[in-house]
Amino acid sequence: MHYDIVIIGGAIVGSSVAYYLREEGFSGSIALVERDPQFSRAATTLSCASIRQQFSIPENIRLSQFTLKLFRRLKEEFGADADIGFREGGYLILAGENGLPILRANHEAQMAEGADIVLEDAEALVRRFPWLSVEGITAGAYGRSGEGWFDAHAMLMLFRKALRSKNIDFITASVTGIERQGKRVAGVTLDNGERLEVGTVVNAAGPNAGKVAAMAGLALPVEPRKRNVFVFEAREKYDDMPLLVDPSGIYVRPEGSVYITGGAEPEEGEGPADPADFDPDWPLFEEVIWPVLATRIPAFEAIKPTRAWVGHYDYNTLDQNAVIGPHPEVGNFLFANGFSGHGLQQAPAVGKALAELIVHGGYRTVDCSAFGYSRIADGRPFRELNVI
Numbered sequence: 145m146h147y148d149i150v151i152i153g154g155a156i157v158g159s160s161v162a163y164y165l166r167e168e169g170f171s172g173s174i175a176l177v178e179r180d181p182q183f184s185r186a187a188t189t190l191s192c193a194s195i196r197q198q199f200s201i202p203e204n205i206r207l208s209q210f211t212l213k214l215f216r217r218l219k220e221e222f223g224a225d226a227d228i229g230f231r232e233g234g235y236l237i238l239a240g241e242n243g244l245p246i247l248r249a250n251h252e253a254q255m256a257e258g259a260d261i262v263l264e265d266a267e268a269l270v271r272r273f274p275w276l277s278v279e280g281i282t283a284g285a286y287g288r289s290g291e292g293w294f295d296a297h298a299m300l301m302l303f304r305k306a307l308r309s310k311n312i313d314f315i316t317a318s319v320t321g322i323e324r325q326g327k328r329v330a331g332v333t334l335d336n337g338e339r340l341e342v343g344t345v346v347n348a349a350g351p352n353a354g355k356v357a358a359m360a361g362l363a364l365p366v367e368p369r370k371r372n373v374f375v376f377e378a379r380e381k382y383d384d385m386p387l388l389v390d391p392s393g394i395y396v397r398p399e400g401s402v403y404i405t406g407g408a409e410p411e412e413g414e415g416p417a418d419p420a421d422f423d424p425d426w427p428l429f430e431e432v433i434w435p436v437l438a439t440r441i442p443a444f445e446a447i448k449p450t451r452a453w454v455g456h457y458d459y460n461t462l463d464q465n466a467v468i469g470p471h472p473e474v475g476n477f478l479f480a481n482g483f484s485g486h487g488l489q490q491a492p493a494v495g496k497a498l499a500e501l502i503v504h505g506g507y508r509t510v511d512c513s514a515f516g517y518s519r520i521a522d523g524r525p526f527r528e529l530n531v532i
């Protein structure tokens with residue numbers, strides 16, 4: 145069996161690449177290979193499904209802005225019943241005295257990209273959000289529009305449904321091997337014993353991307369990192385509450401009638417997670433998160449945790465940023481990996497960019513050159529500072 149393009153991983157990134165390949169007029173054969181067609185363990189469906197403009201580097205802001213535009217014209221793109229429940233609730237990123245220079249520099253980068261973010265001092269923040277305690281806070285950056293949250297599963301299903309009429313072969317299997325012939329990838333083998341001959345391979349394997357690259361003999365510093373998300377109820381309902389990020393890294397936001405929170409994992413000294421570990425670490429909630437929530441929002445002294453889930457970040461250990469585009473030596477192996485916690489909101493832009501690269505030989509809409517693999521080979525980080 146020969147395919148012009150084999151995409152490994154059929155969640156949001158793989159589906160977006162397939163979708164935009166057809167949108168860009170690619171008429172060759174495409175296989176989308178997915179081992180878990182319910183996506184029960186995919187980062188996509190286990191994510192917090194939020195989108196922001198508040199990044200430190202312009203390239204990341206531009207990727208999110210592409211997706212934001214798509215969200216605003218969702219029905220035009222996917223049909224009248226398309227709905228992902230996008231709620232433009234904003235992000236509020238708080239900083240103490242030490243964090244202020246970075247918050248300010250990030251804000252300047254965001255303003256230069258046209259993002260609607262205001263930087264306010266502690267007094268103004270309390271006027272805007274009377275439920276907030278600004279103990280230890282000097283300032284905060286708040287997204288008045290263009291940021292918020294949505295239903296990740298609904299977004300994935302929109303892409304998957306759209307693919308059904310685009311002549312894509314959906315293959316349910318695990319890729320277990322990738323064959324190289326010199327500087328080319330020649331085929332992939334599946335756990336059902338089949339072998340697919342390939343023109344081009346796209347690695348869209350999320351937290352498993354490092355292992356998939358290794359099958360082709362390529363080094364990619366992307367590994368699974370465990371992230372807990374806790375759900376709690378509170379008597380108080382703050383309809384104006386944005387996704388709030390405390391200087392400690394702990395975040396909280398409303399989710400319908402309840403709240404979700406996380407961000408307690410210490411990144412320093414952390415190693416790859418067991419990809420089969422989906423057990424919530426409740427002590428993180430009790431010992432680390434709750435005290436921070438109660439300090440920042442005094443009404444959250446009395447809350448009731450109800451459930452929790454675990455997902456894995458597709459964590460790029462070099463610089464916590466995406467790796468996009470071809471391997472410089474094995475040119476028919478393309479990366480769309482390492483999003484480190486912000487890949488859901490970047491997936492549509494990255495799908496579009498890779499499709500343009502494949503079909504037209506270069507990026508047209510969003511330039512992803514800065515995310516290229518050469519920095520990995522050179523050990524030259526292209527660092528995103530706002531990793532949440």
Ligand SMILES: Cc1cc2nc3c(=O)[nH]c(=O)nc-3n(C[C@H](O)[C@H](O)[C@H](O)COP(=O)(O)OP(=O)(O)OC[C@H]3O[C@@H](n4cnc5c(N)ncnc54)[C@H](O)[C@@H]3O)c2cc1C
Pocket residue numbers: 152153154155156157158177178179180183185186187188189190191192193194195317318319320348349350351352356371372373454455456457458480481483484485486487488489490491
């Ligand atoms: C707790 C948590 C919160 C997050 N919050 C946000 C957020 O608010 N906003 C945001 O933008 N991003 C967020 N992210 C990050 C985001 O979810 C990911 O960056 C994004 O979903 C990556 O998409 P993907 O398609 O590359 O990976 P995945 O969704 O993990 O999909 C990869 C797919 O590849 C398949 N696969 C892997 N290996 C193979 C193989 N060998 N053969 C066949 N199939 C294979 C897997 O089964 C999987 O379905 C969060 C992540 C987590 C874990």
